[in-house]
Amino acid sequence: MFSTTLSILAIAWLAVVRGQWEPNFAPGRTTVVHLFEWKWNNIADECERFLGPMGYGGVQVSPPNENAVISEPYRPWWERYQPVSYKLETRSGTEAEFASMVRRCNTAGVRIYVDAVVNHMTGGGSSGTGTGGSSYNGGTKDYPGVPFGPNDFNSYPNECPNPSGSIGDYNNPIEVRNCELVGLRDLKLGTDYVRGMLVAYLNKLIGYGVAGFRVDASKHMWPGDMEAVLSQLSNLSTDHGFPPNSRAFLFQEVIDLGGEPIKGDEYFGMGRVTEFKYGKFLGETFRGFGQLKNLVNWGEGWGMYPNNNALVFVDNHDNQRGHGAGGENILTYRVARLYKMAVAFMLAHPYGVTRVMSSYDWTPYENDWTGPPNTNGNIDDVPINDDLSCGGDWVCEHRWRQIYNMVKFRNVVSGTTLNNWVDNGNNQIAFCRGDKGFIAINNDSSPLILSLQTCLPAGQYCDVISGNVEGGQCTGKTITVGNDGMASISINNSDEDPMVAIHAEPASAPVLLKEQIKWEMLLNNLILAVVVFGGGGVAEVVEGQWDPNYVGGRQTMVHLFEWKWNDIADECERFLAPIGYAGVQVSPPNENAVITSPNRPWWERYQPVSYKLETRSGTEAEFASMVSRCNKVGVRIYVDAVINHCTGSGNSGVGTGGSPFRGDSYYYPGVGYNSSHFNKYPEDCPNPSGSIVNYVDSYEVRDCALSGLRDLKQDNAFVRDKLVEFLNRLIDYGVAGFRFDASKHMWPQDLNVIVKLLKNLSTAHGFDENSRPFIFQEVIDLGNEPIKGSEYFDNGCVTEFKYGKYLGEALRGFNQLRWLVNWGPGWGMYPSENALVFVDNHDNQRGHGAGGRNILTFRDAKLYKMAQAFTLAHPYGFARVMSSYFWEQNFVLGSDKNDWVGPPSTNGSINTVTVNSDMTCSGGWICEHRWRQIYNMARFRNVVAGTGLNNWWDNGNNAIAFSRGDKGFIVISNEAFFSVYAEIMTGMAPGQYCDVISGNKENGKCTGKVITVDSAGKVRVAISNYDSDPVIAIHALSKFDHLPTPPLIGADIAAPSDELQLSLLPDTPHSHPSDLADNFSPTSHISLYFADFCMKFIMRCHLAVQPTTPNRPAVHCIT
Secondary structure, rough: OOOHHHHHHHHHHHHHHHHHHHOOOOOOOEEEEEEEEOOOOHHHHHOOOOOHOOOOOOEEEOOOOOOOOOOOOOOOHHHHEEEOOOOOOOEEEOHHHHHHHHHHHHHHOOEEEEEEEOOOOEEOOOEEEEOOOEEEEEOOOEEEEOOOOHHHOOOOOOOOOOOEEEEEOOOOHHHHHHOOOEEEEOOOOOOOHHHHHHHHHHHHHHOOOEEEEEEEHHHOHHHHHHHHHHHOOOOOOOOOOOOOOOOOOOEOOOOOOOOOOOOOOHOOOOOEEEEEHHHHHHHHHHHHHHHHHHHHOOOOOHHOOHHHHHHEEEOOOOOHOOOOOOOOHHHOOHHHHHHHHHHHHHHHHOOOOEEEEOOOOOOOOOOOOOOEEEEEEEEEEOOEOOOOOOEEEEEEEHHHHHHHHHHHHHHHOOOOOOOEEEOOOEEEEEEEEOOOOEEEEEOOOEEEEEEEEEOOOOEEEOOOOOOEOOOOEOOEEEEEOOOOOOEEEEEEOOOOOOOOEOOOOOOOOHHHHHHHHHHHHHHHOOOOOOOOOOOOOOOOOOOHHOOOOOOOOEEEEEEEEEHHHHHHHHHHHHHHHHHHEEEEEEEEOEEEOOOOOOOOOOHEEEEEOOOOOOOEEEOOHHHHHHHHHHOOOOOEEEEOOOOOEEOOOOEEEEEOOOOOOOOOEEEOOOEEEOOHHHHOOOOOOOOOOEEEOOOHHHHHHHEEEEOEEEEEEOOHHHHHHHHHHHHHHHHHHOHHHOEEEOOHOOHHHHHHHHHHEEEOOHHOOOOOOOOOOOEEEEOOOOOOOOOHHHOOOOEEEOHHHHHHHHHHHHHHHOOHHHHHHHHOOOHHOHHHHHHEOOOOOHHHHHHHOOOHHHHHHOOOOOHHHHHHHHHHOOOOEEEEEOOOOOOOOOOEEEEEEOOOOOEEEEEEEEEEEEEOOOOOOEOOEEEEEHOOOHHHHHHHHHOOOOOEEEEEEEEOOEEEEEEOOOOOEEEEOOOOOOOOOEEOOOOOOOOOOOOOOOOOEEEEEOOEEEEEEEOOOOOEEEOOOOOOEEEEEEEEHOOOOOOOOOOOOOOOOOOOOOEEEEEOOOOOOOOOOHHHHHHHHHHHHHHHHHHHHHHHHHEEEEEEEEOOOOOEEEEEEOO
16 A cells, blocks of 8 residues: 555645656747846846847846855855845845746746755855845854854764865765855755755745746755755745646756766756757867868767756856856857857757846956846946847847747757758768758858758748848848748858748749838838949949948938047937938047046047046947947948047046046056057167158058057957957947058058958948948048058058048148149059048048148138039049038137037037027037038939949039939039039930029929029020029939929019019118028028029119019019
């Protein structure tokens, strides 16, 4: 009878505890994510807004029990692993917030797994008050918050054989399990009292709805003691959606790499075990210390635990910091390309229960203890960017498209086996998961181009690595599977993500690239022509660093100098995108020195302290949001990258991101730079001063300090890696390219190595596959020094400083405009495809850089607008316009002593850009890009893209005109003493056009001059030397479909008529009849078509007195 009863009990026990190996996932979910050090409220939000919808199965949360508050070092992550009591009060939140989080996540179908620290309490040297207010004294083993006292801990000599009380010999299982782990007070799990406290704690959590536990430091507890505790746990709560008799899922932390007597399989009786060999072997393989082909028998064939006993992961919170197990080859978010490949493999392969990591960023070579992003010790909220990524130093790998889509993949293929393994005998592999999924990975040195069996039904599938299915369409690659299950697979070894993954549920709709989809959404709001680049001298769309990656139809970049990130994002959405600007050059986003003498100059942004993204322009989260928001509306972001140097030698202090630095001792701990990372005399710099003196010595220019700025060794592997890491981080955020500041002072070959290490642009931000960052290098080359801009052509475009110099000289009267007929290479400038061109930049508008005093700026508004109109109408180069702020000049002996003045600010904080109702800016912001004469020419450039320059005309002096194919026409007069009247060929279709210099085409009307092109394509032009803007420009989209005929005030428009009489605005003085057009406003209801008609025949106009309105002047145009 007794044996029968025992057998029945044993069967019942086995039936119940089977749940300890099963994660209790909601149906159709398969993967856990570790949201390391997140707050409870943030986790609840994440379950509802992302994890649930994306198909994640559960969350491992940080220990929820009260812990020690460690102040040295300050609030490290590992303080969470030093319990003070089992109150649920931590930096992550209160007990009520914990309970709410578990409930909300369960409701969203996402389970919660608690990191349970039950092996020990605090360190022996620790005492004070815990996060929940409980006092404790580790020295006396006194924990009244539980309570525990000295008799509740293992000690020497009763239990621990080592006189030190700590583990010294890992080959002695008694010492490993009964002595203290790194000085942490070791609980005596063999006593009923200790067991009872732990059971009460864990059951309280089960009562709140948790689904299971990661049991921390299980290796340091006897399996029998653990079984005694775990067997007393309650069944999971049916109130939270668990089936009756469900048991808590258990996964035990046991580091077993095979070299010690304690084995993971000793713990199989309680639940799964963390398989640390998994991440170690996978990291070694993907880093090239093994071949992917050998993964064919991955899992138990590699000496790992049986499938049903393994919890697997690529990295965890310990070994990504060098703790735990796995060594230096563990893959983490810092090696994103390999990491995504390894995680994709893990989620595609059927072995084990999978867990992915979600980290925060820290400086690895400094502080492996660093706690989560926080303010005064309080964990910061996790900000979510528009592109689904996180900001504020939260890495959020679980939100990377390549990872969350593979979580979905694993859900879809769950229950199938691995079949149809293929490899190339090296590092290209592919396999199927039943008839539900297919993956191919290329970690080889050559492309993978094969027809492979996918095992999937025929149809079109969206590659979930490169894109998503959105609205029935694919934002990435489309893979076509034939009736035989075969598909042509092409994976370049240089791809940002060299893999392809598809699964069941093929997309039925044809595929549009994300950029095309965005463009279609914008068409209704933009006055743009969709054109193909090329021909006629226009810079062709070229592969690599010479292509600005603009959204189709856009052509012009603007430099929003010293703007805040939030302001730039707003400007992209409200103005730049609707107007048709292509991109924004932004000020350096990296942490810089805070200069107080003079007070916060603009050039402090060019003195890097670290590569943290914290500046006066905003935080990293704000930067990421800005890039995302701008990309979404088709405006690209180009970062001013300062990679030649750090701060000045005389500067020291704390940077804008809080990093200390000392320029005099080459100390930049925010990066890890020291004196070995800089060029110095005599090893590198030939000048004893250490600075550049002789600009005809190329070695001195490139290996000595520019203006005393500490000069980086770009050929040093550490420096190069840091620069590449910085730039690639920006690429991940979605930037489209870089201006390389001070490129002249770096060796072209060093830059070339850096450029080649940059990632492809992110397809998640709408860039085409294999797109490379656009590079434009600042090289001042006016022809009188040995260093030439052409040396840098292999890396990308080069800033053409001769452009603004020569154009300024011509418009200021030191040359004639007629000579612009062969503008560009004919003037000794770079080839068009290599040139980034501009009228002025932030340097030379202050007299720095190059170009001299003839550079045109906003202070010379009339000439400046003419220069910009010419630049944007001419096909030469990639055009950039300037957007400045105002400063009061103070010239002493010909030099502006205020050329340092920083942007409009309050107590050092940059002011928000104020936008007026007339679209201009105020508050010290000039915003040239918002001047009508400039933004309309940016539109002009969009419309005429792809056409050549033709129909050149000049008057033999300073009046010129030309066409851009049959899409646009411009005429410019810089004549100082007489007006210009001419009949000129436009090449345009006959009709009426709105002159985009003097006004806009709005609601079928023109707010400026109306220009008539006759049936021969000619126009009669009249430009007065008194005009405020002696330019006329028309393009295909400024043409009227029908002749505008709004009513005229005081004019008889009955046709035919020999005379048109137009009333002037009251009390408006005019020095010349041609000024009429400048004074007609939309509110006057004067037809500017007729004003233009009069302008064409201005020599036959005369002033008269209108009979019906005494003393009111009028203009009579005799036709």
